[in-house]
Amino acid sequence: MVRALARSAAAAACLVGLFVWLGWALDVMVLKSMGAAMPVMRPGEALGLMLGGAALGLRLRRDVSRTRHWLGTVLAWATAVLGAASLVDLVLTMGSGGLDALFLRLLDDEGLTQPGLTTSPLTSLCLLLLGPALALLDRGGEARLSWPDGLVSLTLMAALLGLNGFLLGPLGTSTAAPFFFFQERSMGLHTTCVLVLLAVGTLCARPDQGLMARLTRDTLGGFVARRLVPVTLLGPPVLGLTLVLMHLSGTLSHDAKFPLFATVVAAGGATLVLLAARALDLLDSERRKANSALEASEARFRTFLDTAPDPMVVVDASGRLRFANAEAERVFGFRREALLGREVELLVPEGLHGPSPSGPPRATGGRLVTGRRQDGTSVPLEVRLSPLEGAADATLIAILRDVTERRELEKLREEYVGLISHDLRNPLSTINLRAHLLQRALHERKLEREGHMAQAIIHNVEWMNTMIEELLEGSRLESGRVDLRRESRDLGRFLEEVLERDLPPDARERFRLHLEAPLPPVPLDAARLERVVTNLLTNAIKYSPQGTPVDVRLTTVHEQAVVSVSNQGVGLSTQDAAHLFDKYYRTEDGRSADGKGLGLGLYISRLIVEAHGGHIWVESEPDRGVTFFFSVPLEAVAAAPGAASPRQRAG
Structure with a gap:
């Protein structure tokens, strides 16, 4: 939704500026202004909106080509230059010459003496501020406000000042004419609306950084800001427009406009406070439920760990023990209260990630280390590490399995495989020797069929020797006791x-x-x-x-x-x-x-x-x-x- 708003702002600024230029070129008043009593947008202001909208459209995505990025930056700075030139023109000529006179001559228009043509310094100021903000769009930080955010915020305030002056000015006068300091310097309604939309679109172009990141973040502050900021910014203009329309229709007298405005603003402020309080209550209720569920889950998890048949410990990112179950107490001889907060090297001197003295990692996924009991004796362990889901840091669960009995079994297995292999090799050697002698005798007697049968015996003996060698080699490698030459x-x-x-x-x-x-x-x-x-x-x-x-x-x-x-x-x-x-x-x-x-x-x-x-x-x-x-x-x-x-x- 935020990115769609940015695209809509870019398109709206370009279209409004284009329509105003067409209105000047074709001399169509309805395109120059929102109505006969509304101020007319000057050609320079319309060009500034087109440049700003085009710059925003080209800079919406980060992964654009270098040509689009360069063109968007040039248009952004051109917007700032045009705004600065308009301000200088306003100071020197009071809006009666300069840039707009040049544009009108190009359009073959009757000049700057046309009734309803006004020049507002706020429009030029907004263009001057928006240009650098668009050019520096990627300079913002993810967690802090930046220069683009500050420039866009000033632009938004200036545009809202013009909008509120247009809509709320009639509250202090007996007429419904637009008012900002003096009438001939008021911004047009379409000008203020487009500038507000363009400023908001510039913020939305990078929703993951700066001010917009704070508004869109899934936090308590972002939750409240998303509900209060739009209402506080747009509430007074909408209320002022409503009161002006009621006054024009004759349903509201002039004397009642200001008291009604103040009453509605006060009631609206109180409503916003109540809505924010209700939202905070809902969030607090959800937080309490989540905390209760988390505590219950943690209690079940600790119960599961405590009743596990293997020693299990929880180690935080700094290598300190945060939990030890009952089996860990039994194997190592420490009371768990004495282990909490101590370094894991107290139990495993070489560390959970240190070099294994017993060779390569185990085929089962664990690795062999040597642990140390409280009395100083050693215990062979197999370590398995698993990250703790949901932990804020790199917390690990370590399963320390006592493999003393397994080592004895592996030793017995290795001896058993060695004995069996030795006992099998002796008769196989005899069979192989006799089969070769038989094959030679059959070949001398030219008994080819019987010779092929003897060859089959020799082939199967070689196959059995290969299997025995594979069993022996696998057993030696699994035990980790192989010395590589x-x-x-x-x-x-x-x-x-x-x-x-x-x-x-x-x-x-x-x-x-x-x-x-x-x-x-x-x-x-x-x-x-x-x-x-x-x-x-x-x-x-x-x-x-x-x-x-x-x-x-x-x-x-x-x-x-x-x-x-x-x-x-x-x-x-x-x-x-x-x-x-x-x-x-x-x-x-x-x-x-x-x-x-x-x-x-x-x-x-x-x-x-x-x-x-x-x-x-x-x-x-x-x-x-x-x-x-x-x-x-x-x-x-x-x-x-x-x-x-x-x-x-x-x-």
Whole structure:
């Protein structure tokens, strides 16, 4: 509504100015004035309205072209220059020559001696003030008043002074003629109305800053101002117009006009006060209801936190504890009264966001830290952070889960997987050896059919060995106890070697390697990172049409080396893309293409990349191909929990 009012003001100013010029050009009195007894608008004033309206129309939007912005600024300053020239003309010639005489000669009019032609200094003053306000429209602040607001406010006061002089002047005289100091200097009704509308439209052009921001803001002050300001500004003119019309119709005597005006103004003021009081009462009632609901919700929330089975604390933006539940008291040994207001490092010395001593972030979304009890003993914890909805600052809820038992279980699981894998590898090695001997004997006896059966046994033994190795590697990476054997390598040369060494010759020609400018050496565990790259390359071949190219790119983003592998396959659904790196997850196409996999390849790739301090992700749309990305730091750093990937930071 505010922006529509600004557009209407710009259009009205241009149209009124244009009609007045047409009236002077065609000598039509009804276009020059609102009536025979009303003052006539001079050509210079009409031109000023057209310039101001055009400047407002061009400056309504911030994202206009430079040409429109420049043209609007020029027209705004032209409005100010015209207003200043009109004031000087009024002082020097008393309105009998100067600019208006020049305009009338151009229009071939009879001159400035026409009856009803007046010059009001308020009109020129309004144009002089509006010009800079329109030119400086974007200089206002969001929360404070600015020069444009001050200039527009002065313009509005000057225009209302002319309007009130026109409408309220007859209250003090026995006639209904317009009155402002003296009649020949009165503003026309259409002039005052358009100037008021143009001043309001200038304020509405930027409703998010300055004075208009205070009026439109969803606050108590804005609520009251929106109801009182329009009534206080427009109430007296409307009342004066009503009384003048009643006097002209003969229903109101001259002696009764002023007492009636004063009585109505007093009654109106009292009504406004009562309406404001009622609005404040309604707002106060809503505030009390909201506070009651908030207190009830907070009580339920605290009850929920207090009965939670895990230690939970609330930490404010400065890192101080604001709440601790009963389980936190039990685990750490502190009474909650002793914890409130203390820094969170009292419970977690390295902090909730500090480096994890136990490796990369957990696959479950939490991260391992070491807590400290009141007696000084340590306790292993898994931390999960969640922002507190509705909090004014960056308040967090931290769930501190005691993972002592889980660590014991993980240790047992790792030992169990290791024992089982060792026990499986011995018979598999024997089976593999005997199968090779059998295949050789069958080949010597030229038993081709039986030789193919022996080859199938060897292939399945190799597949089982691969699954055992994936289980062992996944278990080692999950435990966070893997020591990476880092060495500084040229990552571009490393990718070339993997393409040459790990791909069959018939598939190698499908790959196109794109390298950025030479990068500094990257510290990496070559054997493990080769496993990641090979996994992505073989997937690209497996799930893309035969003969289509596969692009491998190496770039740098925010001190990270980023490798991408893009194919032209059918793409992934949103659900598959979200879970592709989860443990044991396989897509429908993956299950149909290779029924032997466990769904650990991409999961292990994710753990390897995160162990390097990097990230791995996928971008895909159905029928638009798939692009896998992974990043590793250019310098050896520990994995940073919660850090955004280069793709996320690059936007």
